[in-house]
Amino acid sequence: MTKSEKLFQKALTLLPGGVNSPVRSFKSVGTAPVVISDAAGSKIYDVDGNSYIDYVMSWGPLILGHAHREVIAAISKTAKKGTSYGALTEIEIQLAALVRKMMPSVEMMRFVNSGTEATMSAIRLARAFTGRKKILKFRGCYHGHSDSFLVKAGSGALTFGVPDSPGIPDELAGLTLNAEYNDIASVEEILKANKEQIAAIIVEPVACNMGVVLPLDGFLGKLRSICDLEKILLIFDEIITGFRVAAGGAQEYFGVKPDLTCLGKIIGGGLPVGAYGGKKEIMQMISPSGPVYQAGTLSGNPLAMAAGYATLQILNNEKNNIYPLLKSKTHTLAKEISCIADRQGIEISVNHFASMMTLFFTGKKVVDFSVAASADTKRFSKYFILMLRNNIYLPPSQFEAMFVSSFHSDKDIEMTINAFKKIITKCS
DSSP states (O other): OOHHHHHHHHHHTTSGGGSSSGGGGOGGGTSOOOOEEEEEBTEEEETTSOEEEESOGGGTTOTTOBTOHHHHHHHHHHHTTOSOOSSOOHHHHHHHHHHHHHSTTOSEEEEESSHHHHHHHHHHHHHHHHTOOEEEEETTOOOOSSTTTOSSOOTHHHHTTOSSOTTOOHHHHTTEEEEOTTOHHHHHHHHHHTTTTEEEEEEOSSBOSSSOBOOOTTHHHHHHHHHHHHTOEEEEEOTTTTTTSSTTHHHHHHTOOOSEEEEEGGGGTTSSOEEEEEOHHHHTTBTTTSSBOOOOTTTTOHHHHHHHHHHHHHHTOGGGOHHHHHHHHHHHHHHHHHHHHHHTTOOOEEEEETTEEEEESSSSOOOSHHHHHTSOHHHHHHHHHHHHHTTEEOOSSTTSOEEOOTTOOHHHHHHHHHHHHHHGGGOO
């Protein structure tokens, strides 16, 4: 028995399923997880001394790779002065100003400690601002584990086949309406049946939690028009796409401005963080400026703020040329994998956007939840295990995104392609 296996057996006696977040258990791919000891750059290492090229990257935050020198220096410098004060600090103000500079729609913001907190708070605010109760989301999009969102959700909920979690009252679930991603007609049908009852439409501008699924041309713009017409707030969940697909997020890339934006992951530089923000007139309803209560003891934690500020400064420097390089590496990886599978007569569909990618085991073009959910998860499990044995660490779920960092070298990409070439015929 390996050291990883021994540690996981112990973890099973202490933690539900042996983990603190479901997909880490590797349950959906039918094997025990490796236990990680440390990481650097594009590599991650387990307690048994194995090294892997990492495409999980802490599920998205580490766009600059593991243990980036400048980010670690910022954390270390801050930690020496104390780890938390429960009081306003200068670094919170500096990070907020930088976020607003890079993402101008976020005129005012509130930092929280997780993406779930951000989305949960944003819909409370939307309900208060509009005086309406219902929220419209899209099947397969995941917005955290608050009660309002675990209804036909993506990410881990989709991976484990429980998109509707026990413990959610029917009365609350009834306030969450589900449309089809990339299907404006389904949105219009729901709006017609719920006239003047919907407070907000929340969407991942690029879906990342049923695997990477791109918006069809005009989809986001039509949502914006509908929200304007029906006096509904448009909320972009950019917890994954924010500062990953462009310096100003997906809203900059697609040229669509939401009323509220939810952020996380990259803005904490790898530390726990979340934020929600948008139009000043809406955000001023948050306590203590207004009546909508939301608080957090560790919100704006100086360590997370320092790590996030260091990360965004690097990303915002055009001289670093990070976004074009990330796009190029990801495109090469996606193209070569697709070509190899095509030459072998193996049906896959590879969706990629900026520095994110998902390989679906289906011959259909994946544009929505239904097609994503029809992918062959048994073949994916074989693929995952074989790639892991060849020192490639992928997200252990068919319904998650791979992430490329600025530290992934051309050699890393080449090794990944060669590993895929070696194992793909064994995934039938």
